[in-house]
Amino acid sequence: DRGCTPSHLATAHGHSYTLQTILRSGVDANPSDKSGWRCVHYAAFHGRLGCLQLLVKWGAHLSEVDQNGNIPAHLAAMEGHLNCFKFLVCQGVSVTHVLGARNDQGETPKDLAQRFYKDNIVQDIMAMQYEQNHPDNQENVAFPAHVSAFKGDLKTLRHLVESGVINVNERDDGGSTPTHKAAGQGHLECLQWLIEMGADHNIKNDAGETAKDVAKRFSQLAAVKLLGGGLDDNSDEELNKDDPSFFDQHGVEGSTDSQGDVNLNASQKREARMRAYQKIEQFEHLLEVAKSNYKQLGGLLEEDQLRQKEENERDRMIQELQAQLEYERIRREKLECQLDDSRAEISHLNQCLEKLKVSDGSVEDNFQEPVKEKKK
Template sequence: MPGASDSGPSTSSRESATPCARKKVHFGNIHDAVRAGDVKQLSDIIERGASINEADILHKFTPLHWAAHSGSLEALIINGANLASQDDRGCTPLHLAATHGHSFTLQIMLRSGVDPSVTDKREWKPVHYAAFHGRLGCLQLLVKWGCGIEDVDYNGNLPVHLAAMEGHLHCFKFLLSKMNSKTQALKAFNDNGENVLDLAQRFFKQNILQFIQGAEYEGSDPKDQETLAFPGHVAAFKGDLEMLKKLIEDGVININERDNNGSTPMHKAAGQGHIECLQWIIKMGADSNITNKAGEKPSDVAKRFAHLAAVKLLEGLQKYDIDDENEIDEHDIKFFLRHGVEGSTDAKDDLCLSESDKTDARMRAYKKIVELRHMLEIAESNFKHLGGITEEDLKQKKNQLESEKTIKELQDQLEYERLRREKLEGQLDECRAEVDQLRETLERIQVPSFAVEDDSSCESSKEKKRIKKKVSSGGVFVRRY
């Protein structure tokens, strides 16, 4: 078949995939092009007739397997690739992406609808591979997509057993925190009668032993702790910011108070991802560098429980500081050199590309974003013209209904106040009329009394005159004849 080869990876591909700065190499088959992440040559090989699902003889890997193995994200975006294809061990591309820690590649395949719980011949699921190889990012992603962490393999091993036997402490902590019962998880036995403690002892994993034996183990349920002794920790765990403020501002507790495990309220809030509590605690001057008995800072606890927002807040992660006034120029190579991030959260060196290849890949990705946005705008426009209602329209309609409801309530309130004012004004008019009536009545009562007073004053004056005449003294006149 043109463009295909029955052999495994060629010498040219091995030479070209290893050094970061390499000359342009022409690949002999589709598998080598995928392993090297060369999208242009991959497209050319497919156009020449190579099958996208053809497996090589050595590993029984399809091109999609190699893409998952090396983290070649762009190589996956090809129509017709079979995401469910298996190699001779029953591994799908999903298993390989989880094994090698390519969480970005894994996410693309999960979004395409592939089953996250597919098993290989050993009944291992992708979550078992991620736990066994210590791929925390892939493990968190698989759990988020509903992959069961309490499923066993053909030996009865849970993912937590595999993480314990390999000494992957962060994966072990994460799995333990997501189990329904931590006590049962620690005591669960596999088909050989071994629990996580036995496996850690057999494989000399001292970090797991210290964790299990109580050097760090910190129950995530505050009911298991002395609730009355550490009310601030309970408030921080529950995200009760008002209670936490009251306790600290009233001086009941110290903001850096430690519990029996050496954890502060910041550790508790970080473990549950309570951003508002964390922001207030940081504002109050809490120390974010305090470690608990396990040697974990609050940011480490946030990482363990996969609270990315809390991690960014505590560590001050700000990978990109782009001025909003600066527009992206797709022809400006410096932009893609400055802002590019290669690889994934778990694996960064499986696919080693030159700087020019990385820049070209980022430019292609950005152009694809612009193209997809343009297509999305066209699709939304067509959808609206055909009578469809977009999410934005639904939000606007919802906001409009809420606004109309608020206006109606305010209008009803205004009408009620108007009627109440009219009623009060009517009562005021009645009171004024009654006051006027009482004033007139009072005036009528007061007029006769004035007349009586005048008469009495006249009589008294006459009486006084009489009295004066009687009292007056004078000589006696004698008539003489």
């Protein structure tokens, strides 16, 4: 009744793997329901950070507004989903554009956060606004190692740590360590070196984030894996769903906004992944059945249209190449005929030349005989 598509539902429930399967089938990443909500609105409203990152990767627009003029940042602020809100600000056109966006009631994300008592969002917005108003403080000279880690300047960072100027776990005004800075920017060389030097990547900043949380927020998946998240890259063994250890492997978890609300041990997480995977298989089977029924009723799927378009384009190219090949064949035959004519003419001219040489030799002999008789 709300006009939701499967991608809307997958996003709302945080099924990032199902959403990825849907997007890979060629579905638009920006469908709208009857309220004007796109998938990014659902992800922001329900705090589905993993789905939000996936949608951005597939080209979703973060500036889309619903019928009330809300962009996704409004909804994330209203519901208090801090990590989603930070991600939306980072991926937006600019910090000023996102924080200053107003809906049809003239409310900014900060106004909504204050109205619904989302203090974490309000404090974060105030910190962002302070950084905007005091740009000189963003690169504090009192924390040169943090600046070096943020810029990926490993040479300077190494010199500062090895010379004892700073401690590898030194905190800045926001409680962040150099590891936080390197992880957030995805500077893997700096991050790897800091870990080797004994940096504690479990330290939390004033926002309660570890270095891995910061890497997740900025979609630095390589940094997340380096800090202990994601799949085990050292294993070459391919596992299937029949192996229980298949469900022990996981990537970046979809939402980090409610970590304190749900505490699951490793066994519970594995069982939850198994149930989720079974749901994925059921939905994929239902999707295939629905597609088959649609085709039997004479419907033409978008993927079939794309395939037909590709086949038509391929046939057109084949026809053009065949025509070009036929043209080249005829041209070659003409050139071969010209070559045969030229060879025949060369042979004829050579014969004429030989005859001229023979006739010239006989004339010269006849001329020399009278001369010899006179001398006698």
